[in-house]
Amino acid sequence: MDFSLTDEQKAFRASVYDWSVATLAPGAADRDKEGHWDPEVWKSLAAQGLAGLPVGEEYGGGGASVMDCVIANEAIAEGGHDGGFNLSLGAHWVIGAVPIWLHGTEEQKQRWLPALCDGSMIGAWASTEPEAGSDAAGLQTRAVRDGDDWVINGNKIFITNGPIAGVCNVLARTSEKGATAFIVDTTNPGFQVGRELDKMGCRSSPTAEIALVDCRVPADCVLGEVDQALWRVAFECFDWERTVMIASGIGGMQSTLNTCISYAKDRKQFGRPIASFQAIAHKLAEMKIRLEACRTAVYRAAYLKQTGVEHQMEASIAKYLVGEYSVANALDAIQIHGGYGYLRDFGVERALRDAKLGSIGGGTSEIQKLIISRLLLGDV
Template sequence: MIRDAEIQTLLEDTIRRFVREQLVPRESEVDETDAIPHDLIDAMREIGMFGLTIPEAYGGLGLTMEEEVRIAVELGQTSPAFRSVIGTNNGIGSIGILLDGTEAQKSRYLPKLAAGELIGSFCLTEPDAGSDAASLKTSAKKDGAFYVLNGTKRFITNAPEAGIYTVMARTSEEKGASGISAFIVERGTPGLSIGKPDRKMGQRGAHTSDVIFENCRVPASQLIGGVEGVGFRTAMKTLDKGRIHIAAIAVGAAKRMLRDALAYAKERRQFGQPIAEFQLVQAMLADSKAELYAAECMVLDVARRRDEGRDVSVEASCAKYFATEMCGRVADRAVQVHGGAGYIAEYGIERFYRDVRLFRLYEGTSQIQQVIIARGLMRGAEI
């Protein structure tokens, strides 16, 4: 749902210019230093990028899902690390508080997340609980006015920089999802420590690490919504929205790679003509455009459905699955169109090839999306 077409166009134009004029020229720097320059983070704060999806009542822009994915497509057309630094504040780091938090929790944290004063992080995955998230072992034992947390979370995005962590922990011995609750844990809480940043295949500048809880005493007031046992539902609602966002980011990345591959094919000459004139190269470009078009249509459709208040779990998984797999195929073709140059760092395509591989893993692997889709169909989801 687009609330005001003129304002939306202005916002998209602003983000597009910011991406192309300020972020794209710094991509190599980020890849080499594994850090987002502070001046760019300050610029992101200044134009409100940390609060795109947080409601206006809490200092954000309150974008609808359709408005958000249109912005995400623009953000996707540069290094994913730039999107990652603001992504948790606009998604998994804030959405649990927004959807299920108490008013006191929303008022305390959402304005700071919207302003970029705090970085949010989402702690679900564990060493033995990834795709099977309901099997998590991190515990939260009630002790008077506190909960005592013990356990380790793994591959947690923005953990090294985060000021607050949305943590899923088991508050009862009951197996499965029903025993899981959600907590807001502030950085500096005794018993909370952060592991060393992970060394990754790609997405340098976007940091992940372990988050470790050792007798970490968290005030009971930090239980999201003040209710035990509903944390897993909070996590799943958070992931539904996040999957739509990642699908849009994948569309944006595919647009950038296809644009770069086309430009190279028109310039690179072999056998006396641009390689874009060769039909086998044209086939790779055409396949990429067709799949990209399909993915973009899916993303916009599921965003509009969510804005209508419909249950989009199946459609969100469809979009995330198709768009991220499509993005991987476009990356592979883009390297192929570049030939040997595609393997050389200075052309940038090899960096995208590494970066976008993660899209098919986080927010639920492609295989988990297939399971969600199939189970939805068996429950009677619309065909």
């Protein structure tokens, strides 16, 4: 496997990184403090042609490869230091637009993708419910066929982009064991955005509860096949989350490490830069080791995905490593900064709060271990 970037990829990465430093980073701390989603930053990203990056060019997307999406996501996180923005962007890309692109009918693609790709519309995905988190198959939201329509009733929680999305892919039970994905126009009166959730991190990304109250959708809103969503559409969403979306964690780790290197060289105690103390230098080395382990794991999973090779094990390993190691690195970053790391000023406490989502969203670390052990052991 050759993970070296081509000159074109290097130039692309640099342009995305520069955009992120110039546009995303400046207000990141304030957006975190206020829990504020800034539509102007989103518009600026869309103007860069990045809102539809993974989607085919024929629908207005960027037609980027899986690896290019990873590179962009990583660069945005590294330059912007705004975990919430990456969360909203990742959800828009991989669980909002990509399922429609990969599983939609031609009509559905023509209807939704151009707006999702030019950024005039934001996408979302709603599978999690109050009683169905890790146990995604335990969902209780039901969709019942009524003439030419389906009528959806139920409650969703933790829906990224819920308050700002124009379209939401909603998972609902349609038979005893089967679930179906529905493309729901969020202006549908039965799609009701509830309480906005006050989170510890990724605070610039809006997250909400959603109630589906007699939400009537025409039959042509079914995404993919009836009763097959858990094993097809949802399965693929998890895969994109564990390869492309998780790449923001690497960018965040790189940004945190850069901050720590500068700080450790500048900060003097006992008449010397703290970087000259082995205890601090080794922390930096450990941060770098964890970062490169994560980067290699994510690139490997993404490379296998891109080349069409089975990679469920590698994707779960990547997701697990980023979830756990980004928290470990952020804790070390706070320690390197001493009391100043405990303040908001250097952004390392924010890095910790943002990083923690990596071990929860899109399948917890425990669930990744469950998947890995099942793949190793089979049914025992």
